[in-house]
Amino acid sequence: MSQFVKEVTKGLWKDIPPFRFVLGLCPTLAVTTSVENGIGMGLAATFVLIGSNAIISMMRKVIPDEVRVASYIVIIATFVVCVEMLMKAYFFSLSESLGIFIPLIVVNCIILGRAEAFAKKNPVMLSIADGLGMGLGFTISLTVLGFIRELFGAGTVFGLDVFALFNLNFEPFGILQQAPGAFIALGLMLGLMNVVGKIVDNIMARRVV
Amino acid sequence: MGNYIKMIVVLVGISLVSGLLLGGLNAVTQKDIEENVLRFKKVPAVMDICQGFLGELSNAEKAELEKDLLANRGEIEVKTGEGETATVEKVLYFIVKKDGKPHSIILESSGQGYGGAVGTMVGFNIQTGDFTGLGVTTHAETPGVGSRVTEASFRSQFKGMKGDSTLKTKKDGGDIDAISGATYSSRAVADSAARAMELFKAHKADIMKTIKQ
Numbered sequence: 309m310s311q312f313v314k315e316v317t318k319g320l321w322k323d324i325p326p327f328r329f330v331l332g333l334c335p336t337l338a339v340t341t342s343v344e345n346g347i348g349m350g351l352a353a354t355f356v357l358i359g360s361n362a363i364i365s366m367m368r369k370v371i372p373d374e375v376r377v378a379s380y381i382v383i384i385a386t387f388v389v390c391v392e393m394l395m396k397a398y399f400f401s402l403s404e405s406l407g408i409f410i411p412l413i414v415v416n417c418i419i420l421g422r423a424e425a426f427a428k429k430n431p432v433m434l435s436i437a438d439g440l441g442m443g444l445g446f447t448i449s450l451t452v453l454g455f456i457r458e459l460f461g462a463g464t465v466f467g468l469d470v471f472a473l474f475n476l477n478f479e480p481f482g483i484l485q486q487a488p489g490a491f492i493a494l495g496l497m498l499g500l501m502n503v504v505g506k507i508v509d510n511i512m513a514r515r516v517v
Numbered sequence: 518m519g520n521y522i523k524m525i526v527v528l529v530g531i532s533l534v535s536g537l538l539l540g541g542l543n544a545v546t547q548k549d550i551e552e553n554v555l556r557f558k559k560v561p562a563v564m565d566i567c568q569g570f571l572g573e574l575s576n577a578e579k580a581e582l583e584k585d586l587l588a589n590r591g592e593i594e595v596k597t598g599e600g601e602t603a604t605v606e607k608v609l610y611f612i613v614k615k616d617g618k619p620h621s622i623i624l625e626s627s628g629q630g631y632g633g634a635v636g637t638m639v640g641f642n643i644q645t646g647d648f649t650g651l652g653v654t655t656h657a658e659t660p661g662v663g664s665r666v667t668e669a670s671f672r673s674q675f676k677g678m679k680g681d682s683t684l685k686t687k688k689d690g691g692d693i694d695a696i697s698g699a700t701y702s703s704r705a706v707a708d709s710a711a712r713a714m715e716l717f718k719a720h721k722a723d724i725m726k727t728i729k730q
Contacts, residue, residue: 367531375524379531386535393542397549400557408657 312437319441325418326449327501332418335409336450337490343466346454347447348402349409352391354443356413357422358436359387364427365435380423381414388413418446456493461485554655555609559638560586562652563611563623566640569650569676571615586611591727593720608716610724613640619728621649624716628708631701632657635666639675639713643725646680646717651710656702663702671696671703675710684711 319325326332335353339345363383364371371379392410395403403410413419422442427435458464461484463471471478483489563586568574574582592607609625623640635656640649653667665671674694685691686703693710695703 371527372520372524374520375528378528382528382531382535386539389539390542393539393546393550396553397546400553404557408660 312433315434315437316441316444319438319443319445320448321445323442324445324449325442326446327498329418329421330498331421332416332446333494335412335416336453337487337494339406339409340450340454340457340490340493341461341485342405342458342464343451343454344402345405346450346452348395348399349406350443350447350450352395352406352410353413353416353419353446354440355391356384356387356416357419357443357446358439359390360384360419361422361427361435361439362432364423365430365432368428376428377420380420384419384423385414418442453490453493453497456497457484457489461489558636558654559609559625562638562654563613563640565652566623566638566650566676567613567621569640570620570642571613586613589613589728591724593716593723595716595720611638612724612728619643619725622717622721622724623649624713625654626709626713626716628705628712630656630658630705631663631699632659635702635705635709637706637709637713639710639717641680641714641717643721648675648678648680648710651675651706653706656705658699658702658705663699665696665699666702666706671706680714684708684714 323329326336332353335349339349360380360383364380367379388411391413392403395406395410422438426438430438455465459470460481463469463478463480481489484493560583564574564579564582567582567586571582589612590609591612592609595606595608596603597606598604611623612619613621613623615621621640621642623638625636626639627634627636629635633656635658636654638652638654640651641647642649651672653672656664656667658664658666671694678692682693683691684693684707686693686695686700686707688695688700689704689707691707693703693707695707
């Protein structure tokens, strides 16, 4: 059980995607124009990650090494199409705003990366934990990035004009809503995480001593 | 040798299970998806066309129009091909009234674009046979390039366009202004307009018969 918890929590800070691996940047940069998009994309990827990790781990002794990538892609693609159909049927407006990036989860490096690096050599429960942790980490990252870009780029959160709510006069930085803004916000967050990470590590080190 | 057989069996097995699963899920979700596309894509596109000749509508009038549209829709069956290879395709249409009288027929159509089919709704004036407008419903064109065919600045040229216009882009010798850099996508919309015109001419009488008094 403690192993399960450990695999989940490593995805939340120590190995949090996309910041720690700097993988899966395409959806990270493209869809995080709003909090809602960030959460939606993150949860869709989480579902695919858990599903593909579970199935790949279950079949790890059956799938021959020579055709493993082909097998993984078919398994991942199946889950992605599932998500796409379910989203279109029950969350239509979200699927409209995420558009092409839902089918593109198939080629998200994080998912194939976890299959190669974890699911193919670990038991099912641990692989599910890994998928859950990585997925939640991805969701948190996208949500935070979406929050920053929506708040400062459009002046809203969940489409709600928060500055007007507090009677503040704020001129949004429109660039944050566009592609260069995505890179700027991502870069700032990466830098901030490194600084915070170092401080946390220092504190931890002192405690141990 | 045994290794090869194992590879083939595993891959075939995975693909088979995956195909069955997706087929099943498709059967379950298809109806909901079609209804969503109708309500959130087709009807808004039709309403947009309607506002071209009905004028700006208030929210209450919009809700009224939506109800009216959903009640006054139907499908025509279009046969293509001959004999055993003939396929029957169902084409959605809406009848829009102005001042209580049938004013426009709006037909669903599509054309082949750069990234697949571009779905449109095309409106025709019943009296004059001219276009009353065009709306794009579904497409997979390049974002920011081909996707500009959905913008009003491109679509508005169809509003009031004469029924005897040559429905090709100017580059192909027609009357439609293409978006520069988006030749394929513009052509797809022009093709869809031409196809809708064909259907309108061929089926106008049948559609008129279905109008509820």
